[in-house]
Amino acid sequence: MRNPLSKTIVTIQPSGIRKYFDIVNEMKDGISLGVGEPDFDTPWHIRDEAIYSLEKGRTFYTSNAGLKELKIEIDKYLTRRYGVSYDYNKEIVVTVGGSEAIDIAMRAMLDPGDEVLIPQPSYVSYEPCAVLANGVPVIIELKAENEFRLTAEQLEAAITPKTKVLVLPFPNNPTGAVMEKKDLEAIAEVVIRHDLFVISDEIYSELTYLDNHVTIASLPGMRERTILINGFSKSYAMTGWRLGYACGPADIIGQMIKIHQYAIMCAPTTSQYAAVDALRNGDEDVAKMREEYNGRRRYLMQRFKDMGLSCFEPFGAFYVFPCIKEFGMTSEEFVTELLKAQRVAVVPGTAFGACGEGFVRISYAYSLDSLKKAMDRIEAFVTELRSRKQEI
């Protein structure tokens, strides 16, 4: 029989944390800090709206690009929060999560051989999506000493004549890094000078603890070369609803809608009705959750400080990314040992790119009680490691 598989797909690696799944699930009295989604339930009024839409029998396809009301609300929201406006008619597409938006943006923009700059550590899907779109991923390794921000120098150094797209994943999963306006301005200058395009994944935009999030699309000359991706998963605790969106220039969005139309048809109708309510009445919920995350973030930072674990202070998302280099172990060894010794699950930094080596991702999408328990265990673990080291 012939090989049924595509040569491209077999080169793509599965996500690096798969092997921990079973161990974590088998653990008794284990605490996982490995989850990348909010611990809150979707606010009730949003769920209620979805139920109402079902009662009303709104169970049909929507138009390919999404419900008109939803697209109008998305535009209003982006204008109100980030000062960018999009024509609901041709510059917005509602997608199945931010993930689909990333995929179709790449497929709409890349020709074989085009290079895509991907800063890492970052979410796991950019690289495979680029490959599946026949692009060539080029990794930019973000540095702890820059607080894992992308600098203009690093960007400049990675650009070749084949470079077409830059992925901008901020606020960042797994590091929690944010890009402030001044950082983005430096990036925008290079992007414009080299005539590049930006896919800006801003799914964590509501979860920033320093200042309001700034989108690169709001900078002069950037709107026409940016695909802004956002969604409802993180801000409104709606991961399972699978709803996101992409906004950008009509010619790019138009092509993306074409792919979306043939591959997906339309995003889930019930989720779209719920999302309309989220955007209309959800600001207060978001503020509450942000406040709660921020308290947990402060708590974790204090605990790391107390146990002498080096960690830069992250101002976005719901992750901290402490450095574990002092123990002379790889991230994977650290994670495995921690699991075995103290039954706490965290994610090795290497799951998010090779340059995540020496770091682990800790999610604070957990109650303070769980975080406290987990931190006590991690403290015991690092104390143990240090005393072991001294004996040698």
Added chain:
Amino acid sequence: MREKILTFIEKNSRIDLKQLAIVLGVDEAIVMNELEKMEEEPVICGYHTIIDWDKVGIEKVTAMIEVRVTPQRGMGFDKVAERIYNYPEVNSVYLISGGFDLMVTLEGKTLREVSQFVSEKLSALDSVLSTKTNFILKKYKDHGTVIAEPTKDERIQMIP
């Protein structure tokens, strides 16, 4: 600051001071000070525990009693209310708008105990015109807390 502290401890009254200070991002002394002041004033009137007595197998009877009273000259309802809330078996007393005046909640061991209180003590008060006793059959939610099985974390344990 006060609002932040109160919002937090309304749901987590058992948090220790140090942790609360860290979470709020302020000095421990400030939090302690504010708490003490609020306990004195008192803005914070107590720290209680929400218990599902059914689960321990201890039977309790709770009743919500609608009470119509005659307000007293110069003191309105306050004097009557005080007369009622001084009984230790009374849980809460609210002045209510609508068809009656006071809402009194009461906890007793048995139906008999509650009805005895109503007939012998509450109704016997001069200013009480009438009472209507509503027994609680099942508690679903109390103080913003759903009385049910503990919620399980259903999220996949590790995701990128």
